[in-house]
Amino acid sequence: MGKITTPGAIRGTQDIFGQDQERFGHVVDTFDRVRRLYNFRRVEMPVFEATAVFARSLGETTDVVSKEMYSFEDRSGDSLTLRPEFTAGLARAYLTNGWQQYAPLKIATHGPLFRYERPQKGRYRQFHQIDAEMIGSGDPQADVELLVMADHVLRELGITEGVTLQLNTLGDAASRDAWRAALIEHFQAHKDQLSKDSQDRLERNPLRILDSKEAQDRPVADSAPDIDAFLTDEARAFFDSVTGGLDAAGVAWTRNARLVRGLDYYRHTAFEFVTDRLGAQGTVLAGGRYDGLIESLGGPSTPAVGWAAGIERLAMLCDDAALGGGLDVIIALEDDRALAEATAAQASLRNSGISCDMIATGSPRKRYDKAAKSNAKVLISFQHDGELAKANIRSAPESDLHAKVADVLNVSATK
RNA sequence: GCGACCGUAGCUCAGUUGGUUAGAGCGCCGGUUUGUGGUACCGGAGGUCGGGGGUUCGAGACCCCUCGGUCGCCCCA
Numbered sequence: 429m430g431k432i433t434t435p436g437a438i439r440g441t442q443d444i445f446g447q448d449q450e451r452f453g454h455v456v457d458t459f460d461r462v463r464r465l466y467n468f469r470r471v472e473m474p475v476f477e478a479t480a481v482f483a484r485s486l487g488e489t490t491d492v493v494s495k496e497m498y499s500f501e502d503r504s505g506d507s508l509t510l511r512p513e514f515t516a517g518l519a520r521a522y523l524t525n526g527w528q529q530y531a532p533l534k535i536a537t538h539g540p541l542f543r544y545e546r547p548q549k550g551r552y553r554q555f556h557q558i559d560a561e562m563i564g565s566g567d568p569q570a571d572v573e574l575l576v577m578a579d580h581v582l583r584e585l586g587i588t589e590g591v592t593l594q595l596n597t598l599g600d601a602a603s604r605d606a607w608r609a610a611l612i613e614h615f616q617a618h619k620d621q622l623s624k625d626s627q628d629r630l631e632r633n634p635l636r637i638l639d640s641k642e643a644q645d646r647p648v649a650d651s652a653p654d655i656d657a658f659l660t661d662e663a664r665a666f667f668d669s670v671t672g673g674l675d676a677a678g679v680a681w682t683r684n685a686r687l688v689r690g691l692d693y694y695r696h697t698a699f700e701f702v703t704d705r706l707g708a709q710g711t712v713l714a715g716g717r718y719d720g721l722i723e724s725l726g727g728p729s730t731p732a733v734g735w736a737a738g739i740e741r742l743a744m745l746c747d748d749a750a751l752g753g754g755l756d757v758i759i760a761l762e763d764d765r766a767l768a769e770a771t772a773a774q775a776s777l778r779n780s781g782i783s784c785d786m787i788a789t790g791s792p793r794k795r796y797d798k799a800a801k802s803n804a805k806v807l808i809s810f811q812h813d814g815e816l817a818k819a820n821i822r823s824a825p826e827s828d829l830h831a832k833v834a835d836v837l838n839v840s841a842t843k
Numbered sequence: 844g845c846g847a848c849c850g851u852a853g854c855u856c857a858g859u860u861g862g863u864u865a866g867a868g869c870g871c872c873g874g875u876u877u878g879u880g881g882u883a884c885c886g887g888a889g890g891u892c893g894g895g896g897g898u899u900c901g902a903g904a905c906c907c908c909u910c911g912g913u914c915g916c917c918c919c920a
Contacts, residue, residue, distance in 0.1 A: 496918065513920045548914060708915065800881035820879065
């Protein structure tokens with residue numbers, strides 16, 4: 429009977445408990461509440477899909493596919509992938525379930541996602557996001573509504589300090605192609621001044637040079653042309669409508685002409701809410717318009733826009749004060765002869781919707797102190813004089829809860 | 844995939860140029876004090892110092908390998 433060594437947790441997974449879980453739950457609850465205010469309907473989605481769903485959405489040649497997806501073969505040899513994002517799966521569902529009939533479709537979801545990468549601050553292999561999408565609307569008001577909702581969620585969570593909404597446009601297909609060509613020309617001309625990484629990017633993903641962290645790249649990246657000169661009239665009008673809508677709704681934003689998306693199904697609006705409080709992983713909520721995606725999945729040309737935000741990162745940032753909750757009542761059983769009465773009181777409280785727990789083990793004379801340390805709002809101690817059990821209700825400030833607890837216990841006593 | 848830093852009790856961490864039997868606080872268990880009390884004291888359990896190899900009379904400490912963690916790079920859908 430050899431004792432096995434306890435298997436460890438998988439790298440990059442988390443067991444979320446205690447304070448961390450309370451923060452996590454608060455983020456999800458807040459999102460669900462705000463999302464209803466905007467009439468976004470909740471959808472439940474599978475955690476894995478055919479690999480093709482994501483391979484199309486992510487571009488087949490990038491690192492993303494080759495090294496960063498959790499892909500595996502099932503027993504019939506089909507290639508499956510644990511979802512690395514929500515958007516592609518939602519787009520697939522939109523097509524395969526005939527959800528076109530609901531367009532423009534406002535949907536929201538949240539849950540675990542998987543990326544095969546080395547964990548670092550706020551980035552895990554299994555991580556969690558909240559997500560909101562509007563599929564089937566090419567109206568700039570859709571972008572505005574999504575952004576206003578995103579801002580609302582962050583405000584409700586108390587995440588506003590040091591957070592800015594950075595906004596850019598990638599234009600329509602014609603604008604984007606013209607800009608991209610101009611950028612490549614610019615970077616080619618200064619190739620020798622770029623870092624080695626960025627010289628590689630020039631082949632693979634030239635737009636990404638714009639937001640390179642390498643100091644050496646900044647002069648060339650900063651002097652690169654903005655998209656503005658290449659915008660078609662339609663694309664410019666679209667962007668103006670988005671910024672005008674944000675101004676009207678009172679959502680502050682700043683233009684970041686260096687903010688880009690590598691994949692070419694992205695059109696028009698790209699945005700990120702960025703904090704200065706999370707080190708290298710400062711993006712807290714990100715999204716944009718992906719008018720080309722659904723077509724690339726074999727569907728009809730369908731405009732769509734959406735965003736997602738990492739729950740772990742939001743949880744790290746949200747206000748302690750906003751958490752609230754906690755246990756209503758803790759019972760300290762200071763004499764075992766009062767166990768029956770204490771158990772009855774506990775049942776009555778719970779049946780009345782008051783949360784309650786009891787300390788009834790260990791040294792009786794230490795149970796009061798233990799109960800006091802639990803930080804419940806109300807403490808009830810049970811003692812016994814040899815004839816009768818006796819309950820004492822205590823709480824720091826006299827409160828409605830205190831009165832309610834006393835009421836429930838009296839009712840239970842007369843029964 | 845690459846780089847830097849870190850692994851000592853359940854948790855947070857001390858541990859001197861390498862030198863007796865590896866420590867503290869918190870938590871846990873027991874005892875005493877207080878008795879409407881969130882206090883204080885005493886005691887106990889709990890460690891192959893992440894693992895393996897090496898150097899040395901002697902390694903928690905130094906060297907190599909390995910595993911794990913953290914942060915960063917790449918990538919970021």
